[in-house]
Amino acid sequence: MIKLEQITKQFRLSNRTLTAVDAVDLEIREGEIFGIIGYSGAGKSTLIRMLNGLEKPTGGRVTVNGMEMSSISGADLRKARQKVSMIFQHFNLLWSRTVAENIAFPLEIAGVNKAEREPRVRELIRLVGLEGREDAYPSELSGGQKQRVGIARALANEPDVLLCDEATSALDPETTDSILDLLTDINKRLNLTIVLITHEMHVIRKICHRVAVMEAGRVVEMGDVLQVFRSPQQPITKRFVSQVTESPDVKQAISQLVRENPDGTLIRLGFVGERTGEPVLARLIRTFDIDVNILQANVSQTHGGTFGSIILNLVGDEPAVAEAVEFLHSEGVETEVIERD
Amino acid sequence: MIEQLFPNVDWDKMWEATLETLYMTAVATLFTFLIGLVLGILLFLTGPRGIYQNRISNLITAAFVNIFRSIPFIILIILLIPLTKFLLGSIRGPNAALPALIIGSAPFYGRMVQIALAEIDKGVIEAARSMGATTWTIIRKVLLPESMPALISGITVTAIALVGYTAMAGIIGAGGLGNLAYLDGFQRSRTDVTIVATILILIIVFVIQWVGDLLVKRTDKR
Known part of the structure; x- marks a missing residue:
């Protein structure tokens, strides 16, 4: 055309x-x-x-x-x-x-x-x-x-x-x-x-x-x-x-949390389509000996389907956190570690 | 009562002079409007970022406009005597003033037209182009209607200036109220004649301004 x-x-x-x-x-x-x-x-x-x-x-x-x-x-x-x-x-x-x-x-x-x-x-x-x-x-x-x-x-x-x-x-x-x-x-x-x-x-x-x-x-x-x-x-x-998935308030809340919890790993998870309904988080918490803190979660509707994102703070032993991230990867969840400035 | 206040006024002559002033102002305003529109549109279209951007024709038009805009009117009348003679075969009467009146005010109005057109939102012109409009359509259906209030207030100002010019045109024997006030009133020390002529000119000016304001109000939908 x-x-x-x-x-x-x-x-x-x-x-x-x-x-x-x-x-x-x-x-x-x-x-x-x-x-x-x-x-x-x-x-x-x-x-x-x-x-x-x-x-x-x-x-x-x-x-x-x-x-x-x-x-x-x-x-x-x-x-x-x-x-x-x-x-x-x-x-x-x-x-x-x-x-x-x-x-x-x-x-x-x-x-x-x-x-x-x-x-x-x-x-x-x-x-x-x-x-x-x-x-x-x-x-x-x-x-x-x-x-x-x-x-x-x-x-x-x-x-x-x-x-x-x-x-x-x-x-x-x-x-x-x-x-x-x-x-x-x-x-x-x-x-x-x-x-x-x-x-x-x-x-x-x-x-x-x-x-x-x-x-x-x-x-x-x-x-x-x-x-x-x-x-x-x-x-x-x-x-x-991030214009759509993160509001400015959340950004502020995150930097606040980062300051309050100097340890832990911030990660962003992305879910698409049917995956938005699966209990991946529950399994994560049950399987690994770490604290999971949900900083933000939202679901966006796009023309082609649903898109969800969650930002977590994982606190625990470094090997356990690394294993947890690995687990999310293997579950097919888009995972991105947010760097601390 | 009126006879006592204005003992020297010949009312037939005054009426005739009023008609001459109105005639000169009306015809000169009409031609000034038409020629000024053409000049203003030319300046706008060939100017920087115009549709037909063209340095040379823009410079020529601008030079023409600037030269005739800056010659004092009284001198322009004298300079144009040969042209008037050639065009009309005479340099007497209301018609004889017209070439000088028009050539003196059309460039002035042309600049006003250019300014009015430059005020139009460029986006509206772009929208018309995006619809496939020709330049002629854009002039007729976008430029002129969208700048109409400014074009009207411009011609109102110009028409009022023309009333003043017709008074000066009296020196080449063009007639009109200015001529009457000068010859009958000033030179023969009949102050009442000057006063009546002035009042009539004021009335003409006020009526022009009133009509102009009314038309601006009618056309302005912003």
Whole structure:
């Protein structure tokens, strides 16, 4: 569906060349929700803009639905853009138009006549749940409602691909979830391929099928969301995963406990899918002569299944602790020893 | 009563002068609006980070705007006498003032248009491009409607400045209230004529400002 081959984008600044995107290869399948996560400046924003030709790569090839976005221009590019639509962090609605007129805008661009525009706009308003707000101006809407208008507008020309540029970053957590539910719903209902960029692991966890992690213009890790959550490889990926699995309070509590219990080994256990239900811990406590202190435990729901994590402090003889860690390994539990600073 | 307060005022002449001022202001404002829009859009599109970024045409337009913006109006009128003669075959009457009025104020308004367009959220323009809009569609359906309140308040300020310019245009015999106040009022020491002409000019200015404010309020949905 979407194929990026050795995509590079360089910006010439006054005194140096900035490589925003560095030789990225990606393949995104039809009908999937693909997330790209990275901190600001990682190049994800530039990358997503090359999918609809708002930015031209300085090297490599972008193909979307058989169209080579990186080489077409003029009328061909404008035509192609009608099938690769986009929603934005700050919604980018025209304040001079009502909700209905904003949604009609892409239809006007596509040359749809007025008689056909009206029923289509009504249908879209119903799809995003904004009945009764047709004649409101954007300034009268909440952030979540504005993004719903943005989504309706993006769907007007029945696109094949929807690009989401930090679409929930300006929204509060509750509204974020309702927008994510709407995106999941239209992904299923219209079999729409969705590519989203974000810096929030929560968004990836909640709706994405696959994820790519970007750092300094490169994709450093990629895979199924559940896989990445279970065993993140790169330090940056581990940091993103801990956004969801560790709250700041817990981090504080852990450092507090570390200070209070200078001895003992801190370990993090990861459970996936059915394993979350097995009594591994009970067996650990019964089998080994050590004290097990549970510092934190939680279960996260991802698109592909359940993911649980527990942080333990094991206190006892060093050989016994080592044996206990070995036991957890043999039980197929992801185990990671947390280093003391 | 009115006869006693303003003994020297010839009301027919005053009415005629008022109409001349209104005519000059209205026609000059219309052309200033159109030419200023074109200049402002050109400056915006060819400017740094514009859609048609082009140093050379931006420099030429900017130079044109800056030169005509900085020539004092009274000098511009005199400089333009040959052009006016060529265009209209005469340098007398309200029409004769129009070339100088328009050339004097269109570049000024052009700058205001450019500033108004620069205030538009770049994200909205990007959104229109992402939908496959042509530049012409972006101008018509994004740039102009989204900057309309600023465009209107700009043309209001310009129209009021034009009322003042029409008074100066009196020196080349263009007529109008300024001309009447100068010739009949000042030169013949009939203060009442000057006062009435001034009051009428004030009324015109207030009405323009009121209409402008009303339109800004109507178009601003932010």
